Amino acid sequence: MERVVKYFGLAFLIALFSFQAIASEADVAHEAEEEFNVSEMIMHHVKDAHEWHLWGPEHGGTTIYLPVILKTKDGIKTFSSSHFYHGDIIHDGENHYFKGEGPAEGLAMFHEKIYELDSKGKLHFENGHVHGNVKPIDFSITKNVTSLFIGSFIIFMMMFSCARYYKRNGAVAPKGLAKFMEPLIVFVQDEIAKSHINEKNYKRFVPYLLTIFFFIWINNLLGLIPIFPGSANLTGNITITLFLATLTLILTLVNGNKNYWSHIFAPPGVPKALLPIMIPIEIVGIFTKPFALMIRLFANITAGHIVILALISLIFINKHEAWGALSVPMALFISVLELLVAALQAYLFALLSALFIGAAVEEAHH
Amino acid sequence: MDLVTPDLGLLFWTGIVFCSLLFLLAKFAWKPILTAVNDREKSISDALELAEKTREEMKSLKAENDQILKQAKAERDEILKDAKSTATSMIDDAKNKSKEEAQKIVDAAKDSIRSEKAAAMAELKTHVAALSLEIAEKVVRTELSSDEKQKALANNLASDINMN
Numbered sequence: 001m002e003r004v005v006k007y008f009g010l011a012f013l014i015a016l017f018s019f020q021a022i023a024s025e026a027d028v029a030h031e032a033e034e035e036f037n038v039s040e041m042i043m044h045h046v047k048d049a050h051e052w053h054l055w056g057p058e059h060g061g062t063t064i065y066l067p068v069i070l071k072t073k074d075g076i077k078t079f080s081s082s083h084f085y086h087g088d089i090i091h092d093g094e095n096h097y098f099k100g101e102g103p104a105e106g107l108a109m110f111h112e113k114i115y116e117l118d119s120k121g122k123l124h125f126e127n128g129h130v131h132g133n134v135k136p137i138d139f140s141i142t143k144n145v146t147s148l149f150i151g152s153f154i155i156f157m158m159m160f161s162c163a164r165y166y167k168r169n170g171a172v173a174p175k176g177l178a179k180f181m182e183p184l185i186v187f188v189q190d191e192i193a194k195s196h197i198n199e200k201n202y203k204r205f206v207p208y209l210l211t212i213f214f215f216i217w218i219n220n221l222l223g224l225i226p227i228f229p230g231s232a233n234l235t236g237n238i239t240i241t242l243f244l245a246t247l248t249l250i251l252t253l254v255n256g257n258k259n260y261w262s263h264i265f266a267p268p269g270v271p272k273a274l275l276p277i278m279i280p281i282e283i284v285g286i287f288t289k290p291f292a293l294m295i296r297l298f299a300n301i302t303a304g305h306i307v308i309l310a311l312i313s314l315i316f317i318n319k320h321e322a323w324g325a326l327s328v329p330m331a332l333f334i335s336v337l338e339l340l341v342a343a344l345q346a347y348l349f350a351l352l353s354a355l356f357i358g359a360a361v362e363e364a365h366h
Numbered sequence: 367m368d369l370v371t372p373d374l375g376l377l378f379w380t381g382i383v384f385c386s387l388l389f390l391l392a393k394f395a396w397k398p399i400l401t402a403v404n405d406r407e408k409s410i411s412d413a414l415e416l417a418e419k420t421r422e423e424m425k426s427l428k429a430e431n432d433q434i435l436k437q438a439k440a441e442r443d444e445i446l447k448d449a450k451s452t453a454t455s456m457i458d459d460a461k462n463k464s465k466e467e468a469q470k471i472v473d474a475a476k477d478s479i480r481s482e483k484a485a486a487m488a489e490l491k492t493h494v495a496a497l498s499l500e501i502a503e504k505v506v507r508t509e510l511s512s513d514e515k516q517k518a519l520a521n522n523l524a525s526d527i528n529m530n
Contacts, residue, residue, distance in 0.1 A: 047368060048373065048376065137374060137375065139374075142376065145376060145379040149383065152384075160394055160395055162399055163397075166398055166401075167398055171406035171409060181399075182399075185403065206400065207388065208388065211388045211391050211396075238370050238372055242372050243381060247384075
């Protein structure tokens with residue numbers, strides 16, 4: 001098993017670095033002339049990207065170019081994102097986009113979204129949005145996907161090494177990583193799963209709750225690291241939170257017992273006349289709960305990133321280093337707060353999932 | 367608006383990665399860890415329970431021991447007391463007996479002394495009588511060896527009679 005894991009790790013690293021192409025520094029002059037746009041900079045950092053920018057100017061700095069995988073009408077196309085970032089920058093009014101070159105011929109990237117160029121080789125804009133151009137389905141290994149791989153790999157290695165410790169030493173008092181992880185694992189099992197899901201059913205959901213807890217926590221922490229392998233706003237991405245919330249919703253619906261459904265379609269103690277109002281409310285309620293889960297995690301993590309970036313931007317807005325004396329301590333304070341939020345949001349997501357699942361499998365007791 | 371628009375590609379990768387992570391962790395991490403932790407918890411609680419039980423047993427055993435010890439002590443005391451009283455009575459008996467014996471011996475000795483004395487007295491009396499007779503015979507003989515002496519005696523006797 002150990003060899004398989006090592007092999008997996010090696011393959012992962014090779015895969016990761018084979019996509020890496022480091023660009024030389026150039027093209028600084030063009031950047032400096034542009035007005036510093038705070039909201040654009042922040043949005044750029046908070047959103048997904050096809051490159052992993054390390055340092056240097058935005059275009060031409062040191063960057064890991066990530067692979068692009070597109071499903072176009074001609075089939076699946078795979079190439080490095082450097083074919084966009086190294087391509088021509090086309091200015092069209094207020095908008096500018098990268099025109100792909102080489103294998104990316106005929107494609108263009110506008111705000112990290114990839115479109116097919118029309119017959120004239122252009123993108124059409126309406127109110128700052130691309131209009132009319134075909135959008136191929138983008139399965140690229142973006143910054144968030146890479147971060148997802150790294151985060152999941154870290155979690156798996158951590159937990160696997162804990163598990164190995166127990167396998168080697170048997171049921172003894174833990175040491176090292178296991179000593180640190182065990183209280184958290186036991187906490188999730190006892191305080192989140194056991195105390196909110198009934199005794200009969202809670203064991204089934206412990207692996208899921210543990211996985212989402214550590215997945216959210218570790219990825220939150222990775223997002224707080226300002227440079228590779230951190231800095232991706234993975235858990236503050238609506239797609240990730242949507243996926244996790246949907247899993248909780250599916251678990252709730254699949255495991256909902258007779259008692260759960262009867263509370264929705266025939267709430268006890270409610271007069272018959274009110275049922276036409278109550279049933280739709282209850283049905284909406286099924287979806288609002290995971291919806292709130294999705295928004296809470298997304299908003300908390302994204303907000304944290306935005307606040308830190310905004311504080312750092314103070315220096316660049318005012319164009320003087322002295323502002324660092326204000327913005328750095330504040331950003332540090334928010335970063336420390338974010339450490340707390342990272343754990344808190346993971347806890348809340350797992351706790352609320354346990355609550356919803358607990359409500360779905362609860363036995364009738366009245 | 368992009369910020370709140372889910373992305374299909376990312377959703378696809380998230381689905382694959384999260385589901386495989388869930389599967390791998392459940393199989394290779396959570397199961398062994400939770401099994402180990404719960405087993406240990408169980409063994410600890412079992413051990414504690416056993417210790418508690420043992421303590422209870424020890425307590426009851428000790429109480430029993432104390433009871434037994436107490437009983438034994440009481441028994442010993444009784445035996446000692448019995449022994450003492452027996453000894454005392456034996457000594458008393460012995461004393462009494464020996465006293466009696468001594469008394470008997472003394473009495474027997476006294477009796478024999480008395481009878482010896484009586485016998486001796488009787489013998490002495492006989493001897494004295496015989497001796498007095500002999501003396502008297504000798505005296506009479508000397509007194510009556512001459513006429514004057516016979517006369518003197520007669521006178522003497524006669525004066526004695528007169529005094530009566």
